[in-house]
Amino acid sequence: MMATRTRSPLSQEMIVAAIAALLFMAFFLTQPVFRTTDNLLSLLQNVSILGILGLGMALSIIGRGIDLSIVTVMAMSSAWVLQLANSGLPLGLALLAGLLLSIAVGLVNGALIAFLEVPAIFATLAVATLNYGVVRTALLDDNLVYLKAEVPGWFHAIGGGALFGIPNPVLLFALVCLLLHLFLRYDIAGRFLYAMGENPAAARITGIANRPLTLLQYAICSVIGFGAGMILASTIGSVETRIARSTMVYDVILVAVIGGIGLSGGKGGVRNVIIGTALIGVLLNGMTILNTPYTVQNIIKSVILMLAIVADSILNPRDEQTSQQGDI
C-alpha cells in the first residue's frame, strides 16, 4: 500500500519544492513589493482557494479519476446559496441547499463513472456543462450574484476574518489539509481509495466495493468544491458564475499534478498538493506584481503544466506491456 512515492532519488516533489523555493527567493530579493507582509499574507489567502480545490482534485486523481466539474460546482452551488439568501431564506437553510446540490452533482459524477462506466474525464466534463447549464437557466437570475441580504457576521468572517493575524482562508486550507490527510492515511475508505487507484481490477477482486467508493470519492470532491466556493463568496460577497467556463479548473489540475500526484492513480498525498500550491501561488503572485498580462500568465502556467506532465511521464514511465488500453 505504500507505493505512494516515486522510487526515483530525485522525485518530482523535491524538484518542484526546490523550484518553488528558488522562485520565492528570486521574487523576494528582486521585488520589494513581494517582500511586504501584506503581500505575503495576500499570497497565502489567494492561493488557499486554489489549494483547497487542488486537494479535491488530488482526491479524485488518487482514485484513478479526475474531477473537471469541481470549479463549476464551486461557482454554481455557492451562487445558488447567495440567490436563496437574497430571496429571504435563512442562511443556514440556504447553505444546506447548496451543500445538497453539490453532493448531488458529485453523486451524479460518481454514478456515471462507477455504474455507467463513462470515462471520468468525459463524465465530469459533461456534468460540468450540465451543472452550469441547468443551474444557470433554472435557478439563477444573472451571471453575477451579489449577496444583498442581511446575513450573520460569522458568514463574512469565514473568508474575511483572521485568527492571530492569519487570514481565515489559510487556516481553513490547513484544516482541509489535515482532514484529508487523516482520511487518506488512516481511514479505511482512504486506504481503499489508493488500492482502487493503483489497480482497480485487483481492488475489485480483493473485495473492495469500487462502485460505492467511487460515489464517495466524487461526493467528497464536490463538497470540497462547495466549501471553497463559500469561502470565496464570503470573502468578496459575490459569485461570478462565468468562472465555471474559465480555465481555472486547469490551474487546479496544475496544482495537483505539479506537486507529484501521478495521473495514473494511487500515488501522492496532501503534501504534494501543498508543494504544488506553493509553487503556483508564488508564481501567480510574482507575475501579478510584474504586471504580466493575463494571456501571457496563461501561457506561462500552461508551459509549466506541460513540463510537469513531461516530468511525470519520465518519472512514472508508461510501460507498453502493462499500460491500460484506452487510458486517455
Place this chain on the structure above:
Amino acid sequence: MSLRSTLSRLRYRYFPDHILGEILSKTWIDNAIPVAILVLVLAGLGLWDGDLVSLRSLTGMAPQYAETLLVTLGMVFVLLAGGIDLSVGSVFALSNFIVLALFNMLGLPIGVAIAAAILAGGLVGAVNGVLIGYLKLRAFLTTLVTMIIVKSVVDLLLLSFAVRIATPVTTSTFWDFLSFDTVFGIPPSILFAIVCAVVGHIMLTRLRLGWRILAVGGSRRSAYNAGLPVRRTIALTYVMSGMLAAAAGVLYAARLNAAGSDTGVGLEIVAVTAAVVGGNSLGGGRGSVTKAVLGAIIVLVVTNSVVRLGLPAGGNSLALGVILLLAVVIDVKWVKNRGKLLSSVYVSPAWMQLPACPPTAEGSGSPYALNDKLADVQLIGLGEIDGPEDPILDEAGNLYAGTRHGDIIRFHAPDFTTHEVFVHIGGHPLGLTFDRQGNLLACVAGMGVYRITPEREILRLTDQTNRSWLSVIDDSRMRLADDLDVAPDGRIFFSEATIRFDMSDWMVDALEARGNGRIICHDPATGRTRTILPHLRFPNGIAMCRDGQSFLFAETWGCSISRYWFDGPRAGQVEVVVADLPGYPDNINRASDGGYWVALVGMRTPAFDLMLTNPALRKRMVERVAPDEWLFPNMNYGCVIRIDETGRVTDCLWDRTGRNHPMITSMREHRGWLYLGGVSNNRIGRYRIPGADPDWTAAASYRGEAA
C-alpha cells in the same frame, strides 16, 4: 410424424433464425445506432417545428457542416488510434487568424496564406504528436495544455491586429470563389470536405496507415509486439487532426472574414460529441469515416435547432452535454455487451430428426457390434505431434500429417521414429491428399486449399468461392475447408464444413444441425472455384469413387454418407449411400478391397438425438447454461468402419477403452497397414489389417484410373 413436429420442422426450416446473429456479427452494425439516433432527432425536431428540418434549413447549414466535418474527421483519426485532441478549436482559431493576417493585412497571395495556415495546424499537431506519441504523455491533458497555449497566443495576436485583419488590402478570385460561389448549387467548402472524407475512408479501409491506426487503437500492446511503429502512427494522427482543423479554419475565414476571441471556442467538444455520437469509440480501434459524417450531421442539426428555438443562455452547451453523455454511455455499454449479446444470439439451432440408431452392442449381430480390434495399435509420434487430422503416406512410405501449430510434419519411412517439419503453412492443415503429379494438397482451416510440391514450395490454390446473394455472412471466404479429393481430370472437390463457425468452435455447429456446410469444386486448369453442393450438415470426408464420375461424401451431423455424380449420365445427382450410421462420420478414404474406410469421430447418444428434434431446448441451453455444461455429441470413442460402394458395412474396428484413439478423424490404408489420425490426438496409430493386400497403395489405386 406428428403435427407438432411437422410444424416445428417447417418453422425452423423457413424462419431464418440465424440471420439476427449474422447481422449482429457484421461490422457495419455499429452504424445502426447513429443512424437510429439521426432518424429520431430529425423526426423529433420535425414534430416540434417542421421548419427546423426543412431542406432549406438543412442546406443552409452546409458551409458550417463542412467545417464541423473536417474537424470531426481529424478527431476520429485521433480517437481511432486511442487518443483525443482537444486543441482543434484553438488550431481552428489560429489558422483563421493566419489566413486573414497574411492575406488581408499583409496582402500575400492567397495560396501562400492557406498553405501557411495549414502548415501551422500541422505544426501544432506535430507538437502534440511528439509529446503524446514519442514521449507517451497523456493525450487529454497534453492537448488541453496546447489548446490553452495556442488559444492564448491567438488572443494576444488578436489584441493587436483584430481590426486590421478584417479589412482586406487585396482581392483574389479564388478567395471570392471559396467565399461566395457554388458549384452546381453546392458550396466549394462542402465539396472539399467530401473529398477529405472519401480520402479518409480509403485511408482507413484500404491503406497501410489506416490499418495501423486501427491496430494501434484496437490494442496498443499487440500492435507494439507485432512490430508496428506505434509511436509514429500515433504522432501522425495528431498531425492529420491539426491539419484538418486548420483547413476548417481556412473555410471559416472564407465564410466570415473575421476573427474574434470566441472563434473556435468549444469546437473540441462539438467534434468529440460528433465523433462519439456517430459511434466512434473513445479508447480507440472502432470507428469509421461514415460514423464521423453521421455524427457531425446529428450534432449540427441539434445545436442549430437549439439556437433557432431561442433556448435560454447555456441551452446550447446543455444540449451538447446531454448528447455527449448519452452517446458515451451507449458507446461504453454497446462495446462491452456486444460480444455477450452476439454469443447468446448467434447460435440458432434448427430442427432435425435422425433415423433410428443401429445397435452397437457386443453380440447383437449388428455390423457395428463393439470389439477391441484397435486395442493394440502401434503408436507413432506419441506426444510429439498435435492434432494430426488426416495422415497420408507418399510412395516412398513417408508419413505426413498436419498439426495444430500450422505445420505439416513428415515421419520418415520405414519405422517413423524420426520426423521433420515438412512445411509450415500457418493454419491447421486438415484433409490431405496427393494429386497425380505427386504434389501434396491440403485443406487448411481458415485459409483455403494449398498445394505443396515435393520441393516444399507452397502455393495457394483457392481461398474464395462465389458469394451467394442472400447470405448475410460473406460466404465467399473459406472458413473451414475440411477434406478434399482429386478427380481424374484434375478438378479438386473439397468440403467446407461450416460457413458459420471458425475452427475453434467447430463443435458448436453440431448444436445448430443446420446445413451450414458445402462442397466446392476448384478447377486448377481454369482457376475457377464454384460451390456445387450448398446446405450440407457439416460435410466432411470426400473420396473419389472408382468410376471416375462420382465421389462419396460424409455429412458429420447428418450421420450419413452420400454419393454425388459430377460427370457422366447421372451428373448432378445425389444418392444417400448410408443413412443411419451409429456415429458421426469424418473422413472417407479408399480401401484395398475395393471399398472405403470411414472414420467415426464420435458416437450418437439417445439424448442428443432427441434434442435435435427440439431446437427451442437447444436455444435455451445455449442462452442460459455455461458452454462447459452444454450437451454435445459424444466424442470419446474411436471407431473405423469399412463399407462397399453400396453402403454395406464390411468391417468395423473399435477402440473400446477410448485410451489410444478416441475421436478418430481419419484413417489411411498403405501396404497392409491402416494409419489412424485424430484432430485432437497427440499420436498416429498403425493397425495391421488382417488379410489386406500388402502392396496396395492409394496412389497406385488412383493412378490406375488416371485420365
